[in-house]
Amino acid sequence: MNAISPQRLSSQRRLPxxxxxxxxHGKSTLVGRLLNDTGSLPEGKVExxxxxxxRRGMPFEWSFVMDALQAERDQGITIDTTQVRFQTATRPYVxxxxxxxxxxxxxxxxxAASADAALLVIDVTEGALEQSRRHAYLLxxxxxxxxxxxxxKMDMCDFSEARYHDVxxxxxxxxxxxxxxxSAVVPISARHGNNIVTRCKHMDWYSGPxxxxxxxxxxxxxxxxxxxxxxxxxxxxxxxxxxxxxxxIESGAxxxxxxxxxxxxxxxxxxxxIESWNEPEARTQAVAGQSVGxxxxxxxxxxxxxxxxxxxxxxxxxxxxxxxxxxxGHEPLVVGRSYILKLGTAEHDVTVQAVERVIxxxxxxxxxxxxxxxxxxxxxVLHSRSTLVVDDFGDFSRTGRAVLVDGYDxxxxxxxxxxxxxxxxxxxxxxxxxxxxAEERSISNGHQGGILWLTGLSGSGKSTLAxxxxxELFRKGVQICxxxxxxxxxxxxxxxxxxxxxxxxxxxxxxxVARLFAESGxxxxxxxxxxxxxxxxxxxxxxxxxFHEVHVAADLDTCETRDAKGxxxxxxxxxxxxxxxxxxxxxxxxxxxxxxxxxxxxxxxxLADLARYTELALIRPARRGSKTKAV
Amino acid sequence: MDxxxxxxxxxxxxxxxxxxxxxxxxxxxxxxxxxxxxxxxxRKAFFGHVPFPVVHxxxxxxxxxxxxxxxxxxxxxKLDLVLGENRAALDAGMGPxxxxxxxxxALKTEGLKSVIGENGFTAVFAGIRRDEDGTRAKERVFxxxxxxxxxxxxxxxxxxxxxxxxxxxxxxxxxxxxxLHWTELDVWRYIRRENIPLVDLYFxxxxxxxxxxxxxxxxxxxxxxxxxxxxxxxxLERSNTSERAGRAQDKVSEDAFERLRAGxxx
Numbered sequence: 001m002n003a004i005s006p007q008r009l010s011s012q013r014r015l016p017x018x019x020x021x022x023x024x025h026g027k028s029t030l031v032g033r034l035l036n037d038t039g040s041l042p043e044g045k046v047e048x049x050x051x052x053x054x055r056r057g058m059p060f061e062w063s064f065v066m067d068a069l070q071a072e073r074d075q076g077i078t079i080d081t082t083q084v085r086f087q088t089a090t091r092p093y094v095x096x097x098x099x100x101x102x103x104x105x106x107x108x109x110x111x112a113a114s115a116d117a118a119l120l121v122i123d124v125t126e127g128a129l130e131q132s133r134r135h136a137y138l139l140x141x142x143x144x145x146x147x148x149x150x151x152x153k154m155d156m157c158d159f160s161e162a163r164y165h166d167v168x169x170x171x172x173x174x175x176x177x178x179x180x181x182x183s184a185v186v187p188i189s190a191r192h193g194n195n196i197v198t199r200c201k202h203m204d205w206y207s208g209p210x211x212x213x214x215x216x217x218x219x220x221x222x223x224x225x226x227x228x229x230x231x232x233x234x235x236x237x238x239x240x241x242x243x244x245x246x247x248x249i250e251s252g253a254x255x256x257x258x259x260x261x262x263x264x265x266x267x268x269x270x271x272x273x274i275e276s277w278n279e280p281e282a283r284t285q286a287v288a289g290q291s292v293g294x295x296x297x298x299x300x301x302x303x304x305x306x307x308x309x310x311x312x313x314x315x316x317x318x319x320x321x322x323x324x325x326x327x328x329g330h331e332p333l334v335v336g337r338s339y340i341l342k343l344g345t346a347e348h349d350v351t352v353q354a355v356e357r358v359i360x361x362x363x364x365x366x367x368x369x370x371x372x373x374x375x376x377x378x379x380x381v382l383h384s385r386s387t388l389v390v391d392d393f394g395d396f397s398r399t400g401r402a403v404l405v406d407g408y409d410x411x412x413x414x415x416x417x418x419x420x421x422x423x424x425x426x427x428x429x430x431x432x433x434x435x436x437x438a439e440e441r442s443i444s445n446g447h448q449g450g451i452l453w454l455t456g457l458s459g460s461g462k463s464t465l466a467x468x469x470x471x472e473l474f475r476k477g478v479q480i481c482x483x484x485x486x487x488x489x490x491x492x493x494x495x496x497x498x499x500x501x502x503x504x505x506x507x508x509x510x511x512x513v514a515r516l517f518a519e520s521g522x523x524x525x526x527x528x529x530x531x532x533x534x535x536x537x538x539x540x541x542x543x544x545x546x547f548h549e550v551h552v553a554a555d556l557d558t559c560e561t562r563d564a565k566g567x568x569x570x571x572x573x574x575x576x577x578x579x580x581x582x583x584x585x586x587x588x589x590x591x592x593x594x595x596x597x598x599x600x601x602x603x604x605x606x607l608a609d610l611a612r613y614t615e616l617a618l619i620r621p622a623r624r625g626s627k628t629k630a631v
Numbered sequence: 632m633d634x635x636x637x638x639x640x641x642x643x644x645x646x647x648x649x650x651x652x653x654x655x656x657x658x659x660x661x662x663x664x665x666x667x668x669x670x671x672x673x674r675k676a677f678f679g680h681v682p683f684p685v686v687h688x689x690x691x692x693x694x695x696x697x698x699x700x701x702x703x704x705x706x707x708x709k710l711d712l713v714l715g716e717n718r719a720a721l722d723a724g725m726g727p728x729x730x731x732x733x734x735x736x737a738l739k740t741e742g743l744k745s746v747i748g749e750n751g752f753t754a755v756f757a758g759i760r761r762d763e764d765g766t767r768a769k770e771r772v773f774x775x776x777x778x779x780x781x782x783x784x785x786x787x788x789x790x791x792x793x794x795x796x797x798x799x800x801x802x803x804x805x806x807x808x809x810x811l812h813w814t815e816l817d818v819w820r821y822i823r824r825e826n827i828p829l830v831d832l833y834f835x836x837x838x839x840x841x842x843x844x845x846x847x848x849x850x851x852x853x854x855x856x857x858x859x860x861x862x863x864x865x866x867l868e869r870s871n872t873s874e875r876a877g878r879a880q881d882k883v884s885e886d887a888f889e890r891l892r893a894g895x896x897x
Contacts (some may be wrong), residue, residue, distance in 0.1 A: 403791070409788065
């Protein structure tokens, strides 16, 4: 292990690795042994620890090594990600320790996300338990693609080849299903140092690499310079006469003279300089991983969160993404709730549109639902009113991932799936239009504008339904507003009475207002008796394609029995003249878009029917519409 | 890309994130090598500018050369230098004779808290590194402190994919650690590459030099003949002892440094 000079080693990049697995499967023991067997511990350290164990009257454990190195033996604070360095003959490593305890998933994620490779430790006597699987699944989500499995405690099963194959088969099957192909499955005994650095004579049936060899076989991370350019803007500086666009090149390369296209929007400009300080000569090009600053030949409107790329290979612009997500929040992720999505340097308000699958990491089965619980994983659709600039994680690891923030806290991480072919976003459609179109509004809102015109007798439940729908859809992030007869008559139509002419004028004005709201992208739900076919025909004419007539069809007896406002009683005694259903006719719709018989169906049931209709008529078409347009 | 450039790029990214996302920023400048490297990296990140005040907490027990160096560099680099101190404790004669931890807490931690409070800073850059000590190893890059400047190392925010926690309840103050991922050797190699000026105390005179700089009474020099950056790098490549070995306050008890840090020390 000493064939290489320490000097050369330490100037090499340390490969960060993470060791994961179920609690008590031997991670700390493996680390202690790795440090010792690679000759990475200070001289006398192990002797001192053996002596200390003897004094305390407890058997020496290799796991003490790491605890001691971190000076945390007595403080009991081994719960967090710590970093331990060691080196093999080939290169230096830093181990990011990942605790096995379930509650400490956020620390495991913090550690594992910065690792280039992972060792998954499994106790041969227990096999892969729930935590082993959860960790493996998270490695996959975090983008750690290089994994070696270590099957520990082989001494406990008499170094049985059959037992090894049994456990190996189980975990290999699981890993294959999540798309992880381990580079090795090493049978070891960490406690006795078998197959850590030196081969074990009890396991001559095994011809694969030792743990040290498996580590040395891992590849350093691939440079992202050969990929298409992704240069997210981090900030724009005007400290002096220069206007410097600062950011880190996440993939690809750029050079002075290159033309960049910025997303969203598609504005273009040419790079004039690559700025730097205290460098012998001016930079003319820069590559992935570098934090740079550039100046452009034009003062275009760009800001933090925009991404520069080349015109022929731009990122995707969309309002809705499907992601694989892990959730760390104390509160579950719930459909309809909003979070902040941090996507590179951009931040967006997003609403959870759907939880498509909640994944059981044990058997990888998926089930539907409306929430992902703490420490859970799932497949979720997020919608944003602002334009998201994203990549498929499979192609671009850096710009294809994001975190979710709830209040002050980071509560989850997600990787972005490739949009399905029939969901390709309407790419450049938006940038060129000069005025906002209904289509642009509906793409951003995630639904179309529309008018749900509720008509029916007094007491049929129109207002209750309108308010209920407003509340339910508002929760899902829908732009919705209810227009109620009483409210309108106290404001906009305060000058109108109840004569037939005034009633017609009342309806006409309400229809006009509803149309304006609908055109601005909102869903308007109106609650007016609107008793005559003629008046509703005018409303339909004004509403045009936005108009949906909903007959709230409780019969007169039902409404009169309810008589919540006491109006029927007054009408019967003649206190209210021309009261619909009593002293004035109600003309039921001939061909309404929807009939809700609130006399027979409960209020909740009718609300559910109305919500379902709205979903089908106004929400789903917008989602399809936003995705079927070709680029 | 070589290791030093990768470290530099990451530090610049952290500086720029903090500068964009946080208000009322300042940088702690201890005059030591790490904070000089940190200051240098800020100038890299902001193209020669240091767009926030630089805070030095003066314990009035510092080695005189450090103060001379501080004032010279502040002028040369056009720094907005803010000095902090715990006047009350100094007037009451605070010093290491009252107990090293007591002194450190009064003059450094309390001095820092009061300069942060007086100036309304919500976030400060600190040049600590993970490899210095077990408790610093657990640090986050963006590390929140409670209203009393305390550090809850048991419940730290998750931090991954370079997405840092940038929103906090009112009253929280933040430490940002731009060189958390560097090692002592990285720092020296970078000093060599960039030719960063340092206090002379780091270089051997009469067979002794300082490896880590603090207050005069509590910082011991080490035996060393290394009188140039190259010689120091060569010496460190052979060394197996800890960098803070010459810092007396860490040794009061096994968890002294951890207790200092939980209370708000750097």
